[in-house]
Amino acid sequence: MAKMETISVNLPEADDSTKPENEEVTIEPKVFAEKPAAAKEDEYAYLDATGFTSERFKIEIRNLPKHYGIHELKKLLNVKLELSTNKIKIMRPGCPFLFVCFRDESERQAAIKTLNGYVWKGKTLQAFEAKPAPDPLVKRRNEAAGVDGVVSVKKRKTLEETVTALAHLSYEDQLSQKYSEMRNVLTIFGNEIWKTCPSIRSHVEAQRKLNDGLPCKLESIKSSPQIDGYRNKCEFSVGKNEHGETKVGFRVGSYSNGFIEVESPENLKNISDKMKVTVKLFEEFVRESKYEVYSPETYQGYFRQLTIRTSSATEEVMVVVGMHPQSLSEDELKEIQAAIVQHFTSDKAIEVGISSIYFEKIEKHKPGQNVNQIEHLHGETHIVDTIHGLKFRISPLAFFQINTQAAEILYQCAIDLAESSEKTSVLDICCGTGTIGLCFAKHCKQVLGVEIIPQAIEDAKHNAELNQIENCKFFAGNADDLITSLIRNANIRSGENLVAIVDPPRAGLHIRSITQLRNARGLNRLVYVSCSPRSAVKNWVDLMRPCSKAMRGVPFVAKKAIPVDMFPHSPHVELVVLFEREPEKEESRPAENEESVDEGRDDVPPEDEARM
Structure with missing residues (x-):
């Protein structure tokens, strides 16, 4: 599943574009130190x-x-x-x-x-x-300025506390804490159903009695087979530490929190030794270069980011060097690229397993541009990894579960909950490069996947060919527009059934997609895979709402939830939830007392088959 675009909330514009995927913990004040006060800075100088x-x-x-x-x-x-x-x-x-x-x-x-x-x-x-926003870094400095010539400076958490907040606990205690959090999420889910859907309160109460106070059964948490060094992808920032030394690693905090220092990932438990060696190798290159690192405060400098992808199956390593070109000429950029290739093809780099080298221009996007420019410099264009015995081609921008071994467990949970057969058609919503759908292929009649990123669909089609799978079709487009067309293409016949697998980005599905799934005749089972369960609660409530003008289809009911630990040492956890359609009554009228869900379209016009 490729993660869809999100709305920026950071100010100013260039403040946090290199934030790594696993740097998601807010920095809180810990203690205060004192130093001589400085003159207040202009918060709008930027x-x-x-x-x-x-x-x-x-x-x-x-x-x-x-x-x-x-x-x-x-x-x-x-x-x-x-x-x-x-x-x-x-x-x-x-x-x-x-x-x-x-x-x-x-x-x-x-x-x-x-x-x-x-x-x-x-x-x-x-x-x-609207007035421009103040520079958050400068604003924090000014706010910290005290009286009597003293400045109060917040002490940051360590990088380990920021990125791997649970690493100080035993793995058993980490799982216990995550399971407790999933109970809290399902409790919130039950309370939301009670509040917004009064006509099904009797059902909620009955389920709470059966499931220890929860609206559905919560199974025990599935542990990750690999606990340390499991990440197969990381986006490392390039910057300076608090002593002004060049570092490749993660930011300790974020620009909006008033911290821009970068620290080494050397002591992080979730990063593999292969990645750490690659980081050090690139850090040496940056330090020896005549080009300075990029500063999010001044917008000056060049080196911004290093993305590393690894394969657990082949031990291959892909590196993507991200730079802001500033005003460099094409000849100067070619010179830098040649130096990068030379550095990453040294004996030490070959020993690490670097097989693919890319160059990424990280600069302000032009109108209509959604991703940065990526240029292949050397070696293979892709790396290959395996899940459930299937090979998957991974390109620089493709989404692939960051914990390969735990992904096998996650997908098996989805397969088991779907209970598909040779008479089942599977809709793979937000299919990404086709990993879930292709793992389903041998358990069902056919798979129809949709994904908004065209390159991901190209990878999905290639992965189907690579594994000689012929019962999967993948279509590029917005799921909000294409679900109805997918169902039409499934051509469900008498005695056959339809199952949907939903693996959306962190924010969940748009209400239009939920409406189409609700209104889809013949779709009686839905498996929702969430990487951010709290964010998915609204989607779950909408699936269970009684019939209304928008939600004409018979509601689904949450039956079972399975937490899967994809992210040891961090607080994050995936949750797989099974929804089943209630038996349809002869007469089904919209509920009059339920809250309105959507003011948009109820129907999506048939799509041109050529798009599919």
């Missing part, structure tokens, strides 16, 4: 810095509808209204206001004129100029 302009030309939009998605909003602003936005900033999902940045004053004024008074989904929008 507006005059090279490479940053759009925060100057920001507007605020208010009175937004309750239910909207980033894809819908971008389509409205950039396609229908032709406003050419530069960046969208939202505080939280469902927030009634947000900020939009533009490239110049004329674009800002045109947007205000177009949007102010515009009616969208029954809401009359309000649009007006």
Whole structure:
């Protein structure tokens, strides 16, 4: 499953683009030290810095509808209204206001004129100029300035405390803590159903009596076969530590928290020795280079990031060197690239197993650009790993579960819950490179997958050919638009059944996808795989809502949940939840007392088969 785009919430624009995947813990104040006070800095000086302009030309939009998605909003602003936005900033999902940045004053004024008074989904929008946000790093420095010539400085947590917050516990205690958290999530789920769906409270109470207070059965947590060094992908930042030394590792905190220092991952338990050696190898290269590391505070410098991918099956290593080109000429960039290849093809690099080298330009995206430019420099274009005995080609930007051995357990849980047979068609929603669907292939009649990232679909098709699997079809497009077409293509006949496997990004599925799944006739079993269970609660509640004008289909019921530990030493855990459709009654009318779910379309027009 490829992770779909998210809405930026960080300010200013270039502050946190190199944040690694596993750096998700908020830094909290620990103790205070004292040092001489410094003069207060200008919190808006960054507006005059090279490479940053759009925060100057920001507007605020208010009175937004309750239910909207980033894809819908971008389509409205950039396609229908032709406003050419530069960046969208939202505080939280469902927030009634947000900020939009533009490239110049004329674009800002045109947007205000177009949007102010515009009616969208029954809401009359309000649009007006917004002040630029202060630089969060400078703001924190100024806020820390005390009286009597003393500055209070927050002491950071260590990198180990930040990235691997549970590493100090035994693995048994980690599993116990995660299981307890999943109980809390399901308790919240039950409470939300009780609050928003009063007509099924009797069902909720009955399930609570059967399942120790939970709305469905919670099975014991599945442990990871590999506890240490399990990550097969990491995005390492390049920067300076608190002593000003060049480091390749992870940020201790984030720009918005007032910390930009980078520390070595040497003592992190979830990083393999192969990765640590590769990090050191690149750190040597950066230190010897005449080019400086990139500073998120000044927007100056070049080296920004190193992405490493490894294969547990072949021991191959892929490296992607990320740089901000600034004003370097093509000849200068070619010189740097040649030096990178030479460094990563040395005897030491070959001993590590580096087989693929890429170069990534990390700079401000142009209109319509969603990913950075990637250029293959040397070696293989992909690495290959295996799950359930199947080979999977992995490209630089592809999503692949970061714990390969635990992924086998995760997918087996989904297969077991689906109870598919030779008469079952499987819908793989947010299929990514096809890993789940291809693992299902031998257990069902056919698999139909959909994914928004075209390159991921190309990888999925290649993976099907690589494993000589012929009963899987993969289609590029937004799941919000294509679920109805997928069901039509499944061509379910009498005596056959349909199962959906949903593995969405952290934010979950858009309400349009949930509506289509609810309204799909013949779809009686759904397996929801969540990497962020708390974020998925809303989706689960919507699957269980009684019939309404939007949710015409008979509701699903949560039957069983299985936690799988994909991330030892961190607080994160995957949860696989089985939903089954209730038996359909002869007459099914929308419930009158349930909360409204969606003000958008109930139906999705048939898609052109050529798209599929």
